[in-house]
Amino acid sequence: MAVRLLMKVSVDQIVDEGGGIRSFYFRPEDRSRFPPTSPGAHTLLRVTKGMMRQYSLCAAPGDRRYRLAIRLDPAGRGGSRFMHESARVGDVFYLSYPQPDFPLEPDRPSYSFFAGGVGITPILSFLYALQGQACRIRLCYFVRAGDAVPFEQEVRALCPQVEIFNSALNGRANFEGLLRGSQGDAIYCCGSARFVAGVQEAADALGTAAIQVESFVSGVKAGHLGEPFVVDLPRSRHILHVPSDRSMLDVLLEDGVDIDYACEAGVCRSCIVDVIEGEIIHRDQCLTEEERRTVMTPCVSRGRGRIVINSL
Amino acid sequence: MTGRVCGIYTAEVAAQEMMEGQECRLLANVGIEGDRYAKRIGRWSDRPKTEHQISFIELEVLHQIYDETGVVLTPRESRRNIITYGVRLNDFLGQTIRVGENALVYVEKLNHPCKYLERLIDKQVMTSLLGRSGLNCQVISGGIVRLGDRIERVL
Numbered sequence: 001m002a003v004r005l006l007m008k009v010s011v012d013q014i015v016d017e018g019g020g021i022r023s024f025y026f027r028p029e030d031r032s033r034f035p036p037t038s039p040g041a042h043t044l045l046r047v048t049k050g051m052m053r054q055y056s057l058c059a060a061p062g063d064r065r066y067r068l069a070i071r072l073d074p075a076g077r078g079g080s081r082f083m084h085e086s087a088r089v090g091d092v093f094y095l096s097y098p099q100p101d102f103p104l105e106p107d108r109p110s111y112s113f114f115a116g117g118v119g120i121t122p123i124l125s126f127l128y129a130l131q132g133q134a135c136r137i138r139l140c141y142f143v144r145a146g147d148a149v150p151f152e153q154e155v156r157a158l159c160p161q162v163e164i165f166n167s168a169l170n171g172r173a174n175f176e177g178l179l180r181g182s183q184g185d186a187i188y189c190c191g192s193a194r195f196v197a198g199v200q201e202a203a204d205a206l207g208t209a210a211i212q213v214e215s216f217v218s219g220v221k222a223g224h225l226g227e228p229f230v231v232d233l234p235r236s237r238h239i240l241h242v243p244s245d246r247s248m249l250d251v252l253l254e255d256g257v258d259i260d261y262a263c264e265a266g267v268c269r270s271c272i273v274d275v276i277e278g279e280i281i282h283r284d285q286c287l288t289e290e291e292r293r294t295v296m297t298p299c300v301s302r303g304r305g306r307i308v309i310n311s312l
Numbered sequence: 313m314t315g316r317v318c319g320i321y322t323a324e325v326a327a328q329e330m331m332e333g334q335e336c337r338l339l340a341n342v343g344i345e346g347d348r349y350a351k352r353i354g355r356w357s358d359r360p361k362t363e364h365q366i367s368f369i370e371l372e373v374l375h376q377i378y379d380e381t382g383v384v385l386t387p388r389e390s391r392r393n394i395i396t397y398g399v400r401l402n403d404f405l406g407q408t409i410r411v412g413e414n415a416l417v418y419v420e421k422l423n424h425p426c427k428y429l430e431r432l433i434d435k436q437v438m439t440s441l442l443g444r445s446g447l448n449c450q451v452i453s454g455g456i457v458r459l460g461d462r463i464e465r466v467l
Contacts, residue, residue, distance in 0.1 A: 006327045263428075
């Protein structure tokens, strides 16, 4: 857990890093300096009302600004498009306090980093943190076919022995082969969900000790809340997948459902929804047994398998 | 029963760290000028309710929480607009109170603490706040409110 308050900031500089990635440098607007960050920390950027996005903090030590690297995803949900097309130097935004949920284990003799595309950004903060330390560092950096290598100069300066893999030149990545050379290292991996799954699968096949991963899954990590399930909203014709680490309320809100809520603890009854079909795992402290036959509190309660919700 | 204003806080958007002020302008049936709820971009603005226009909490409650639990909940972290001293706010429920010279607010409900606050400030305070979490009010008549202003029931 960490403080999640937002700070008022403005864009100080925008730098094209190649590969469709731009670095946005922010400076504080209503405070003299930002809270300190830790390697691997991310921040939540309030792009517009209701649109929060999570990005790694990757400024060089000594730079009192925050840097966020954002890759343009034309088919995405609009956050990166807004930043690339509309954000200008001087524009005001709001950033959360640093969220340190991808920490670097200190004082290991050797580290291996696997970065896929813009997943290099938390790795950059690791490389900065390890500068000057007597440890062995291996960096396997995967970029997409045809892309320039984002941050290439910076990466090479921090880690001259970086191994760069371009899918156009190297074809399908052989994660197993690469991981064989990283046995005993502290291993960190960041990239798309598919990239991370590929590395994880290879690590499992090799019996590699646990690797630390971060992927570009939207939303807030909340630990294991229960088994994943599916929510069917027939009125809006949406079918939503609630993963094990998020509440149903979070997923509904992200989908744009206009739902009232308050305590997020199953106490206040604000978020009650009608259940048409399916088995509910009730975790509230406010419903009667009679009510539980037909309603649920999505802030804490979950479904089993697939549930159908009315009027959303 | 008369109390005093000892803190004034607003935020421009939902979840923003509250900004401390010396004074603020209350706008009738809108809220506090510049505040997230007056701008309709607060946490609960998708379901606008008059009770969100201005909020109050007692400084004494923040001190009690520290005494009882050791948790320091600062006025700024409480995310209420007006911090009061010397008055039992719960006694005002359902009544109209005057703040400063001209501003009138109607006390619509007792604030219900929520997990949202705990998550924002990373402090376990929800249980401690139950029953003393302050007031949610509607601005009936506008005016300037300054630190040190009186707060009293309108008879």
